[in-house]
Amino acid sequence: MELLDNLALGFSTALLVQNVLYCFVGVLLGTAVGVLPGIGPTATVAMLLPITFSFEPVTALIMLAGIYYGAQYGGSTTAILINLPGESSAAVTALDGHEMARQGRAGSALATAAVGSFIAGTIATVVLAVAAPPLARVALRFGPAEYFSLVLLGLIVSVALARGTTLKALAMIALGVLLGTIGQDIYTGTPRFVFEQRELYGGIDFVSVAVGMFGVAEILRNLENEHTRTLLVSKVRGLWPTREDRRRIVGPILRGTGLGAALGVLPGGGHVLASFTSYAVEKRISRRRAEFGHGAIEGVAGPESANNAAAQTSFIPLLTLGLPAHPVMALMVGAFIVHGITPGPNVITEEPALFWGLIASMWIGNVLLVLLNLPLIGIWVRMLHIPYQVLFPMIILFAAVGTYSLSFNAFDVYAIVFFGLLGYVLIKCGCEPAPLLLGFVLGPLLEENLRRALIISRGDATVFVTRPISGALLLLAGAALAITVLPAIRKRREVVFAEDD
Template sequence: MELFDHLALGFSTALSLQNLAYAFLGCVLGTLIGVLPGLGPLATIAMLLPITYTLPPVAALIMLAGIYYGAQYGGSTTAILVNLPGESSSVVTTIDGYQMARRGRAGVALATAGLGSFFAGCVATLILAAFATPLSEIAFKFGPAEYFSLMVLGLIGAVVLASGSLPKAIAMIVLGLLLGLIGTDVNSGAARFSFDVPELTDGIDFVALAMGMFGFAEIIANLEQKEARETFTNKVTNLFPTREDFKRMAPAVLRGTVLGSALGILPGGGASLASFAAYSLEKKTSRNAHEFGKGAIEGVAGPESANNAAAQTSFIPLLTLGIPPNAVMALMVGAMTIHNIQPGPQVMTSNPSLFWGLIASMWIGNLMLIILNLPMIGIWVKLLTVPYRFLYPAILVFCGIGVYSVNNQTFDVFMAAGFGVIGYLFLKLKCEPAPLLLGFVLGPMMEENFRRTLLLSRGDFSVFVTRPLSVGLLIAAAALVAVVALPSIKAKREEAFQED
């Protein structure tokens, strides 16, 4: 069967000593970042983008992917043991996970999170492998008009599914699109919005923007927080759940896997949305609803399965269509661009070892994470005793060196610092910066496909509504706008991101 041939190629690539080492490094870094509150995978991947210049493309992407889904695992450890979510998708795990730990069931809670994550990650990777070829074949039928319409749908989806205020999400996407216009016009060769600054004629550097918005800004915001952390002194025992625990957690893991796999594919979706939605679903469908908030095992199993499934299925639109569904995948686009790889269906045909090697590495990474997380819980908890006042200056120095090393320009360091201040102001104003990054990445691609469409149609705008695939995607985008405007849907959207 063709799928097994592809997977055989993938495993032969992923099981090389070099790629195994980088998969392990990514998983360790992801777990570390997940455990330490205040730094998420977005900031970490942004910081490590410059390092990927020196790595082979397959190894670089395997490491960055490991950081992303590894952070979902690590975030549950501190959420359960010390009531501090290491990562945004672990926020809901604190509700019941910490209560289980207080009742002396920390080991069971951690095992539930680990086993649920492992199962969901494996299933989601299988879905990714199964859907990759058919979706890539569909994508080859796309012309510039279809790609433009798909990106419009992606941006609208990102607005609809973004947490927080809709107007603020729209404003951030528009700002991202405008920042993407800075540089030299491809057709005329004229500088646009560069304000006679020579360094801006090539556009804003992606690494400087990403590291400033998600690295520097997060550190500045965390510096104003008190280090109110408690140390978990009790020894974690009884890791293996009982038969009754398995009976209760199994349906929650299955539901979380299905829900997370679906939400991960959607534009604007991702691990955070999946975990919140899974918790709401479990709370409404469980026979033990009265236990939620007091240590219900379903409240750990469902969200942890969902966030890991979403983290891995979010690679589907990136690898098959070339469209990043969330901000982390936008950073992956940046990493691919660094290595002169055009994300999309052509990756499967032009670089199959990279495509299938990345997919195979996810199974290997999930196995590594189970080994890393359960037996080494004590080590991860001890990391919480490291004062942030020592940690953050080291990270800032590392970020500065990384930004400078991309183009060897001090201007990029100043730009990253400027974006750090702007990103901090956005956080204070409760403006989620992730849509801005999506707009920045998709903006130039949208412009290119829009202009190419009009060149081919000789200026006829009707081409966007006369081609069946294009008009279908635009109708879907319009339907999303109409649906989210309904009061009942708007209320449900707000409810999905908060729990009492």
């Protein structure tokens, strides 16, 4: 009964005209920054934060939150249509979503992403309302050792995403982790692997890596294959999933929602880890393993549901503990403080209208996103009719402008070229960029928690196995690696990832 009263308070707050208006503005901006290459929710929230200073606190937070979870919707659009993920969590969507677009099933892929995102967002909002305190207590039990083991498990599981041998997949993960260490040491500030380049002191920008590895490399691959370019623009059929497709996506959506809701609570790249884990799970349990990487609709439904569910539940540690799960949540903490509110457990009791109003606005925002995105599917699909010789310069132009606008640094544009060429070479050598990207995103988190755990334990490395949760996660990681390299499993991977003739 108390929950119903709290939700009634939340909806009475969220349904105020100004709050609905700014919720719509937030999700619209979020969709736009997700669609446009090179622009992300972190930069957008940072740029718009000063504008919200004159708003009511709940209005400001509703709009900023809408930008974040709206970007999860938009990020899948370019990932599916042009193999250019607008968000890191959309990178795995490109694996099968773009293949579906090349087969003329772009409408089905986009509709699946939108419907899966809505269902996951709705369920995750309910989870947020019902289970925020218990889930926050679970996350509170994770220390540096547990986070290190969890990230390591996620990296090992990502081996399932890669074509080719297990060794190549592990090499891509290692390369991604190494690229993530470039810059200043997190504790001493000592420059590492910067080669006397001042621009590398702050590390390599994620956007440059993602745009280069997935966008430019894909363009280079398409330019050498006339058949691919024709296929990309000629086969566009139904704009809605078939009955068979709808039957196939129910399970992945529900499983992805569960994974995302659980992993979104954890600090770091929870939404990224959720989407990659969901893909790995779906590929492992599917009876259509051979389709993964070649246009399996489950490879779109699961990850998109997972990253949107994680986007919702990532608010749990912020609202209940005052702990930001990632950079966007850190900016949300700043918004709380600017408006004179201390984020943490007291928000529920001291600012109930804000707490429950923000939760209720997430459901309203998800409805607005479906109403906004589904009618635009036809517009996005028409992008495929643009001649490729016109489309690819536009893609590169938008990517370069978007990347440059983040820090007004030409070095980031040069980095796009470098990683585009590197991605093209890696693809030609039979290596996949997806594990590299995951290693790059989670590498800093892996290093930070490794060092924190060792500092706290005074250099005792046994802390990783003596703590029960950490030890169990490491055991799972070891088992996953062992299973992957078993001869029978290795042979199955080669069959699953066999290239089409």
